[in-house]
Amino acid sequence: MRSPQGFRNGETPSPHNRIPTPHFHNTVTLRKLKRFNSLILVFRVTAFTFSLASSVFMVTNSRGSGSPHWFDYDAFRFVFAANAIVALYSLFEMGVSVWEISTGSTLFPEILQVWFDFGHDQVFAYLLLSADSAGTAFAKTLRGTPTCTDSNSFCVQSDISVALGFAGFLFIGLSSLLSGFRVVCFIINGSRFHL
DSSP: OOOHHHHHOOOOOOOGOOOOOOOOOOOHHHHHHHHHHHHHHHHHHHHHHHHHHHHHHHHTTTSSSOOOBGGGGGHHHHHHHHHHHHHHHHHHHHHHHHHHHHHSSSSSSSHHHHHHHHHHHHHHHHHHHHHHHHHHHHHHHHHHHHHHHHOOOHHHHHHHHHHHHHHHHHHHHHHHHHHHHHHHHHHHHHHSSSO
């Protein structure tokens, strides 16, 4: 083992001689980490709730044989599919968050978990944003047609479904911000913890 004086004189440290330092967490730090992970869990539960509600509102948006059906319109099928996918993803991530809070470790290896969460949060947030934007544009176009004058409840329920999808986007976007923070902490500190 070389002395610290040798490092100051221009020698470069060898990665083979490094002694790994364990992460030390006191009780205050552990409470902060549990609070941070709980906040992520709250955002995931809320994203799940809004996405599931949006999917249910869209699926039940049929009044009978004479009324319009949601599956007849591509934009509404996209809204349903995107919200259903995000609801399933959020359900999985809720389980991962509960696992992390209860055990203190990640389900996957830490580097994989951090990038998995961030990447998927980004992809699904943009998926929801594009689906709900398409649904909004189509619902606005549908307002001027006889479809909405003959069956106003169909258009109102479609609007509610799209609005719930935007709320789901808001909360998965907040989850994405927090998972991005964890990625930055991992890059800087070598750990997903910021403390």
